[in-house]
Amino acid sequence: MSRIALAAALVLTVSTPVSGLDVSEYRIVDLTHAYNAQTIYWPTSPSRFELTELAYGETPGGWFYSAYSLCTPEHGGTHFDAPVHFSASGAPVHEVALEDVIAPAVTIDVSAQAAADPDYRLTVEDVLAFETRHGEIEGGTIVLLRTGWSERWPDTSAYMGDDTPGDATRLSFPGYGADAARLLVEQRGVSVLGIDSASIDYGRSQDFAVHVLAAASNVGALENLTGLDRLPPAGFTVFALPMKIEGGSGAPMRAVALVPRESR
Numbered sequence: 001m002s003r004i005a006l007a008a009a010l011v012l013t014v015s016t017p018v019s020g021l022d023v024s025e026y027r028i029v030d031l032t033h034a035y036n037a038q039t040i041y042w043p044t045s046p047s048r049f050e051l052t053e054l055a056y057g058e059t060p061g062g063w064f065y066s067a068y069s070l071c072t073p074e075h076g077g078t079h080f081d082a083p084v085h086f087s088a089s090g091a092p093v094h095e096v097a098l099e100d101v102i103a104p105a106v107t108i109d110v111s112a113q114a115a116a117d118p119d120y121r122l123t124v125e126d127v128l129a130f131e132t133r134h135g136e137i138e139g140g141t142i143v144l145l146r147t148g149w150s151e152r153w154p155d156t157s158a159y160m161g162d163d164t165p166g167d168a169t170r171l172s173f174p175g176y177g178a179d180a181a182r183l184l185v186e187q188r189g190v191s192v193l194g195i196d197s198a199s200i201d202y203g204r205s206q207d208f209a210v211h212v213l214a215a216a217s218n219v220g221a222l223e224n225l226t227g228l229d230r231l232p233p234a235g236f237t238v239f240a241l242p243m244k245i246e247g248g249s250g251a252p253m254r255a256v257a258l259v260p261r262e263s264r
């Protein structure tokens, strides 16, 4: 290569612009409930969210200082279920691939069905009807199931169907049906199943079939989401980032969606 050609190649290399994500082109939707004393946990949870003040106020040095400690079971509030939650060979939360939780997403809306039947479960027919309108759901997609249940938060009895401490046998809220979950996980190859109720299995479930089949394919879950009414059916991206707890079966999570501004 001549000196001139080499110089031209170098200029070309260094002057090629690297464009980052232009966030201004997106509407950012928070899919996360705040953690506080009203945060809803499973009825059998031994404890709830605790925020303990360590310091708050003016210091002798003249500056303000505040700090807290926090304590929470993994599975409460807006959180992530790692595959190891229901599969001994599933990934713990720190090993979940970031490509699985930062991914294109779809919103399947069954809020009308759930309003008529609180024990409603997503059906295969619902998934196929969605695909007829919006195209086949691609592998690696994050599926968000909108039931409308986040509007009941944080009223525990309205949200869970029962508020008896320690008793998980009388719960009632919508979720995924096992056949629909099997279609999404095993045939479509989706990366994560999300929902705006307390569990991807409906409240009456006693065998957690959806958790078990999802975990067997190393598919995690996003539970107690909110803001799904602000999302289009398709064409957006979800960032669902759980706290990186080494060996954890799940973790509190901040989930957001980036929706292109031209859509809806």
Ligand SMILES: [Zn+2]
Pocket: 075, 076, 079, 080, 081, 223, 250
């Ligand atoms: Zn969970």
